[in-house]
Amino acid sequence: MSLPASVRIVEVGARDGLQNEKTIVPTATKIELIDRLSACGLQTIEATSFVSPKWVPQLADAAEVYTGIAKREGVGYPVLVPNEKGYDRAREVGVTEIAVFSAASEAFNRKNINASIDESIERFLPVLERAHADGVKVRGYVSTVLGCPYQGEVPVADVVRVAERLHALGCYEVSLGDTIGVGTPEKARSMLRAVAEAVPMQALAVHFHDTYGQALANIHACLEEGVAVVDSAVSGTGGCPYAKGATGNVATEDVVYMLEGMGIATGVDLEALAQTGLWLSAELGRSTSSRVAKAIASH
Amino acid sequence: MSLPASVRIVEVGARDGLQNEKTIVPTATKIELIDRLSACGLQTIEATSFVSPKWVPQLADAAEVYTGIAKREGVGYPVLVPNEKGYDRAREVGVTEIAVFSAASEAFNRKNINASIDESIERFLPVLERAHADGVKVRGYVSTVLGCPYQGEVPVADVVRVAERLHALGCYEVSLGDTIGVGTPEKARSMLRAVAEAVPMQALAVHFHDTYGQALANIHACLEEGVAVVDSAVSGTGGCPYAKGATGNVATEDVVYMLEGMGIATGVDLEALAQTGLWLSAELGRSTSSRVAKAIASH
Numbered sequence: 001m002s003l004p005a006s007v008r009i010v011e012v013g014a015r016d017g018l019q020n021e022k023t024i025v026p027t028a029t030k031i032e033l034i035d036r037l038s039a040c041g042l043q044t045i046e047a048t049s050f051v052s053p054k055w056v057p058q059l060a061d062a063a064e065v066y067t068g069i070a071k072r073e074g075v076g077y078p079v080l081v082p083n084e085k086g087y088d089r090a091r092e093v094g095v096t097e098i099a100v101f102s103a104a105s106e107a108f109n110r111k112n113i114n115a116s117i118d119e120s121i122e123r124f125l126p127v128l129e130r131a132h133a134d135g136v137k138v139r140g141y142v143s144t145v146l147g148c149p150y151q152g153e154v155p156v157a158d159v160v161r162v163a164e165r166l167h168a169l170g171c172y173e174v175s176l177g178d179t180i181g182v183g184t185p186e187k188a189r190s191m192l193r194a195v196a197e198a199v200p201m202q203a204l205a206v207h208f209h210d211t212y213g214q215a216l217a218n219i220h221a222c223l224e225e226g227v228a229v230v231d232s233a234v235s236g237t238g239g240c241p242y243a244k245g246a247t248g249n250v251a252t253e254d255v256v257y258m259l260e261g262m263g264i265a266t267g268v269d270l271e272a273l274a275q276t277g278l279w280l281s282a283e284l285g286r287s288t289s290s291r292v293a294k295a296i297a298s299h
Numbered sequence: 300m301s302l303p304a305s306v307r308i309v310e311v312g313a314r315d316g317l318q319n320e321k322t323i324v325p326t327a328t329k330i331e332l333i334d335r336l337s338a339c340g341l342q343t344i345e346a347t348s349f350v351s352p353k354w355v356p357q358l359a360d361a362a363e364v365y366t367g368i369a370k371r372e373g374v375g376y377p378v379l380v381p382n383e384k385g386y387d388r389a390r391e392v393g394v395t396e397i398a399v400f401s402a403a404s405e406a407f408n409r410k411n412i413n414a415s416i417d418e419s420i421e422r423f424l425p426v427l428e429r430a431h432a433d434g435v436k437v438r439g440y441v442s443t444v445l446g447c448p449y450q451g452e453v454p455v456a457d458v459v460r461v462a463e464r465l466h467a468l469g470c471y472e473v474s475l476g477d478t479i480g481v482g483t484p485e486k487a488r489s490m491l492r493a494v495a496e497a498v499p500m501q502a503l504a505v506h507f508h509d510t511y512g513q514a515l516a517n518i519h520a521c522l523e524e525g526v527a528v529v530d531s532a533v534s535g536t537g538g539c540p541y542a543k544g545a546t547g548n549v550a551t552e553d554v555v556y557m558l559e560g561m562g563i564a565t566g567v568d569l570e571a572l573a574q575t576g577l578w579l580s581a582e583l584g585r586s587t588s589s590r591v592a593k594a595i596a597s598h
Contacts, residue, residue, distance in 0.1 A: 003485075181594070183560070184556070184557050184560025184561050185519050185557065185560075185561060186302070186560075186561045186562070187560060187561075210590055211590065211594050212553065212556050212590055212591050212594055213515060213550070213553035213556070213557075213589070213590035213591055214515065214553075214556070214557055214560070216512060216513065216515060216516040217515040217516045217518070217519040217557055219516070220484050220516040220519050220520065221519060240594070240597075243594050243597040243598055244597050245593055245596065245597040246590070246593050246594040246597045247590045247593060247594070251512070254511065254512035254513075257483070257511050257512070257513070258483050258484065258512075258513055258516055261482070261483025261484075261485075261486060261513070262483050262484060262485045262486075263485070290512070291509055291510065291511055291512035291545070291546045292511050292512055294544055294545050294546060295480075295510050295511055295539070295542050295545040295546070297544065298539075298542040298543050298544040298545045299542060
């Protein structure tokens with residue numbers, strides 16, 4: 001057990017969160033959200049996704065959002081890029097960091113993009129090559145690392161293989177995502193430990209959804225393994241496309257509260273973050289999923 | 300680290316939970332709740348409190364509830380008893396297990412019962428003596444073990460002292476409660492470790508509130524220390540009297556999901572428990588605080 005001294009949080013609320021909310025959020029609100037988040041001290045804020053607007057209408061304003069945000073010194077604003085077309089659109093507005101993604105589950109890939117894992121990776125190879133040539137940083141996401149809505153169990157070996165591949169292809173960091181939130185602490189720990197034998201722990205992040213309430217406990221187990229990058233979404237935005245009404249991403253407020261309480265530095269102003277989350281929840285017309293924000297609001 | 304092979308859950312929803320709900324629940328509903336909980340496989344179900352009805356009107360029907368429940372073979376139904384008068388009322392209806400309580404915080408005791416910790420323990424000594432003579436089992440609660448709404452920090456030494464005293468006075472089990480839910484995993488771990496130097500781990504339980512969303516992570520850290528008894532409330536009933544609108548007890552459904560996912564046996568039928576929690580939430584006219592129940596309901 002070696003708890004990290006500090007953790008970098010990758011705030012995914014503006015993309016992973018809003019993408020899975022029913023409400024269509026105005027572009028100006030998205031820009032305000034990201035600017036407020038950077039003012040809270042967050043160092044990495046996933047800004048949007050240059051996916052086809054036909055697929056994800058919530059993020060059709062990707063270019064306007066990216067152009068509109070105040071780029072704060074020292075803050076990274078990665079954007080999701082699914083293919084070369086998305087890469088072109090992202091580069092047109094000056095994006096310097098992208099994220100690519102693949103599931104660890106064959107069934108999930110097959111169902112979602114009608115391709116095997118290997119085929120899906122082949123498809124974004126040109127994006128990776130161009131990013132490398134352009135000096136654009138690339139983050140990799142591996143989804144369904146602890147379970148799949150279609151095939152159920154996902155072999156750890158598959159997670160390791162995909163994570164290793166993304167890292168070998170030049171992703172500076174690979175985020176391991178429990179997309180449907182079914183994992184529990186010791187499964188999360190074993191999976192992370194196995195991946196860390198193939199990819200250095202410093203190049204790994206964990207990404208938990210709180211569908212079954214396990215996210216913080218899973219993060220706790222992974223911190224004990226030494227992971228020092230955690231994805232989360234302010235206010236716990238986003239639901240689960242596979243379970244309507246279920247809880248979404250783990251709330252950044254709750255993650256920061258835990259980390260700071262454990263003596264692990266995050267650089268985040270929790271009070272400002274909680275106020276940002278409460279403001280966002282009001283904009284979305286829903287109550288916050290952050291229990292820290294609820295507690296702070298109740299005082 | 301030595302995770303236990305099995306965990307006994309002490310279900311506190313019918314007492315700690317309902318006591319802190321705004322809704323007054325009909326006696327018949329309480330009885331149905333407890334009977335449903337025992338049918339789910341829970342071995343210890345805190346049934347009610349024989350506190351003065353003037354103080355806690357929600358539990359004025361303690362005798363009727365206790366009399367009305369179907370006592371299932373092998374299931375314990377402890378009841379809270381604050382003083383000899385409560386003990387008399389409990390014994391009149393055949394109670395065979397009671398629970399007594401003290402805060403670890405001097406300020407909390409002073410504010411709540413206008414007595415020091417030592418004075419408060421003196422006050423229930425006659426109850427402990429009579430219970431011992433009557434062959435009545437006694438469980439002890441120590442509250443405010445990780446923080447106090449009045450004094451803030453609570454020294455671990457105070458927690459150790461109160462827990463040790465309750466154990467020495469004959470409590471077969473001492474439950475350590477983070478009453479206001481402010482604790483984080485490593486603080487919970489250190490506190491438990493310190494107490495376990497004075498009281499055997501087998502005689503300790505942990506009791507977390509999810510006010511700041513930390514309960515499962517805290518339980519995870521305490522399981523690693525070897526604790527094998529966990530208090531929780533179905534549907535996460537109960538709020539926080541010190542933070543209106545905040546989250547209450549950790550939900551039993553979420554605890555069971557985590558434990559079973561870690562390969563730790565609980566003997567609880569999670570599906571039946573989730574249905575019981577959803578039924579209770581409907582009776583209370585509120586949504587469940589269990590994320591597992593939300594996920595199950597959404598399928």
